Amino acid sequence: MIVPQPCARCGNEIPAERIEALPETMVCVACSKEMGGEFTVVTSAEKTSKEGSLKKNYGGYSARKIRKPIKPKGSE
Numbered sequence: 592m593i594v595p596q597p598c599a600r601c602g603n604e605i606p607a608e609r610i611e612a613l614p615e616t617m618v619c620v621a622c623s624k625e626m627g628g629e630f631t632v633v634t635s636a637e638k639t640s641k642e643g644s645l646k647k648n649y650g651g652y653s654a655r656k657i658r659k660p661i662k663p664k665g666s667e
């Protein structure tokens with residue numbers, strides 16, 4: 592069972608449906624919009640072979656989600 596949590600930014604309750612859809616969330620929908628999204632996605636190329644190696648590089652890209660700092664509403 593999902594328990595609604597208070598928003599880390601404004602203190603309003605985050606609806607259970609939002610937590611269910613996005614378990615990592617710490618802010619409500621309104622705050623997420625005001626912040627321009629709760630997370631920043633950073634992609635970086637992965638190096639798997641050494642320089643000069645004859646091995647083919649099968650490296651791909653890795654994406655990391657970084658949570659933006661959450662400041663209390665009104666202090667920004």
Ligand SMILES: [Zn+2]
Pocket residue numbers: 598599600601602603618619620621622623
């Ligand atoms: Zn909020």
